[in-house]
Structure formats: structure tokens, C-alpha cells
Amino acid sequence: MPELPEVEVVRRGLLPFTAGAHAGRLDVLDPRSLRRSPGGEESLRAALDGRLLGAPMRRGKFLWIPLAEAGEAAVVVHLGMSGQVRVDDATRPDPPHLRLRLPVIAADGREAELRFVDQRIFGGWWLDRLVTDPATGERIPTTAAHIALDPLHRQFDPDAVHDRWRRSRTRLKRALLDQSLVSGIGNIYADEALWASRLHPERRTATLSRAQGHAVLTAAATVMERALAVGGTSFDALYVNVDGRSGYFARSLNAYGRTGEPCPRCRDEGRDGVIVREAFMGRSSHRCRRCQPRPRT
DNA sequence: AGTTCCTCCTGGTTGC
DNA sequence: TGCAACCAGGAGGAAC
Numbered sequence: 001m002p003e004l005p006e007v008e009v010v011r012r013g014l015l016p017f018t019a020g021a022h023a024g025r026l027d028v029l030d031p032r033s034l035r036r037s038p039g040g041e042e043s044l045r046a047a048l049d050g051r052l053l054g055a056p057m058r059r060g061k062f063l064w065i066p067l068a069e070a071g072e073a074a075v076v077v078h079l080g081m082s083g084q085v086r087v088d089d090a091t092r093p094d095p096p097h098l099r100l101r102l103p104v105i106a107a108d109g110r111e112a113e114l115r116f117v118d119q120r121i122f123g124g125w126w127l128d129r130l131v132t133d134p135a136t137g138e139r140i141p142t143t144a145a146h147i148a149l150d151p152l153h154r155q156f157d158p159d160a161v162h163d164r165w166r167r168s169r170t171r172l173k174r175a176l177l178d179q180s181l182v183s184g185i186g187n188i189y190a191d192e193a194l195w196a197s198r199l200h201p202e203r204r205t206a207t208l209s210r211a212q213g214h215a216v217l218t219a220a221a222t223v224m225e226r227a228l229a230v231g232g233t234s235f236d237a238l239y240v241n242v243d244g245r246s247g248y249f250a251r252s253l254n255a256y257g258r259t260g261e262p263c264p265r266c267r268d269e270g271r272d273g274v275i276v277r278e279a280f281m282g283r284s285s286h287r288c289r290r291c292q293p294r295p296r297t
Numbered sequence: 298a299g300t301t302c303c304t305c306c307t308g309g310t311t312g313c
Numbered sequence: 314t315g316c317a318a319c320c321a322g323g324a325g326g327a328a329c
Contacts, residue, residue: 282302
């Protein structure tokens, strides 16, 4: 499932094929991938055709490609649950679940196709307008303007997040997944950050000390940086980079997807903690029963 | 106004 | 064996 590290891997892969590249005619194989694009297929195609593209940008899980000759516009690319952007030679056969195809001529003259593949169609592309984010001065699409800074952003401020947590009545895992409080974290890295900081997903955020708030946010940043360094987390063919290759971080996960296995930390320290899986807000949560005990209510 | 729930989707897995 | 129900979850918007 694409979260911040996986989206960043895609952004880096796209860079040589968008920055200074020219777009061709967009081919829409499934209009549901343009559900969020105002004006639909026609508007997006008109905005892209023949246009000079800029360097792809990212905040949290949102990725966008600025349209260089119109400093006000960008194409937002969201991978949703199962989205991929592949850079392929046009002669290669269409992969399954291909939804969108955009021919490009890169700045160095190479020709390629950007192929949006999305099995579950939770992701999509849409045309958006760029506005200035008052907090950072950055240009950002209107549909991402409400998204908080992510833990890998230069100006990310854990104290500000902790302050908001202190004033909220919500629980920690929900707060980690709320993209308007801190962005980029999904179910996998939330469980990993909670495990690393020994905190229970249902802990009330208002009861967290500043040190605990820092611990879980630092853990999120660390685990996402480590995942990024090895190409992200792939469980199956649902997440791959622009060349179609999987990331290697799944083998480094300590809690997510490890139901019934010994907790690695407990095992190292001679205890017998086991990873359990529990439903929480309609999602599965994985934690060590021993070192992430349920808080007293 | 803050918080929770539902919906959008497909394909692999589970259960009868 | 076959088919239905269930599960995975990012994010927006409805509902409370």
C-alpha cells in the first residue's frame, strides 16, 4: 500500500521523465481514474497535450506534476490503495489494470509512456490549481492544501503536532492516520511507529508526554526513511516503482502483518511477547501484547 | 466544531 | 466444487 516512502520512490523515478519533458495526448482507458478531475477527460487532455512539464513534487502521499508554462496549474497523481506509475517503452504490451497512458518526450529526448496502473481505482489523476501555502511559502495544489507537513519535510515541527494532540480527544493511531495533523503515514507505518515507541494504538493523544509525542513521530520518520532507502514496502505486485520493481522493506517490518509471530524486541530481550492483530476503526492494527499494553481507561 | 462512519473499488481468500 | 461473503485500505464527505 503506497504511503510516503512508496510515493517518494515514484516521485524520484518520474523526475527524469517529467522535468523539462513534453507531454503528448493523454489516453484514458478507464474514466473512473479521472473521477476527481474537474471537467473530466477533455479538460485534462487539453491541459496536458504538448505542455512542458516540471519536476514532480510531493507532500505526504500527494504527488503532483506542475505544468511549467502555466505556473498556476498541476496534475495531481494520487496512488490510493493500489496505484502505480510505470515508465515504459510504448512498444511494450499494456499491463493489467492499465487506466491512463501519457506519452512524454523527456528533456534528453528519450520517448516513453507514463502508465497509470490501478487495480482498485482508489487512486487517480486530476487537474488542479496551485496556491501558495502560507506556512511554508511553497506552491501546492488546492486539493492538498489541507494536508499537514510530513515527518520528512524540512520544516516539520513535532512540537506543533504534539500541541494539537494535547488539545484533541482522539486516539493515537487515528491521529497518526489523520493527514491534516501529520501526513504521509498509512496503516503500515503507523503500526511500525507505534511498535517502535511502545505505545498502544488506542492511547488518548491528550495523555501523551512531550517525550512520547516526539518518540512516536521520530519513529515514524525513521522507519519511513529506512523504507525509502530500500525502495519502499511491497507485499505483492500491488506496489512497485516506475520500473515495475518491488521494494524490500516488507522483510524489515516488526509488527505489521506479523500476527502470531514473536515480538522481535521481546525475543531479543528474553521475553515472550507476541504480535496480535485487532480491528480498530475498520482497519487492522498490529501490536505486541506485551510491550504495547492497553492503556488504563 | 470535532469526531466517527460510510463509500468508493477489485481480486484473492475463506466459509458453507 | 461452486458460489457468496469477506477482507485489504486512502481519503472525502455525510452523519452524529
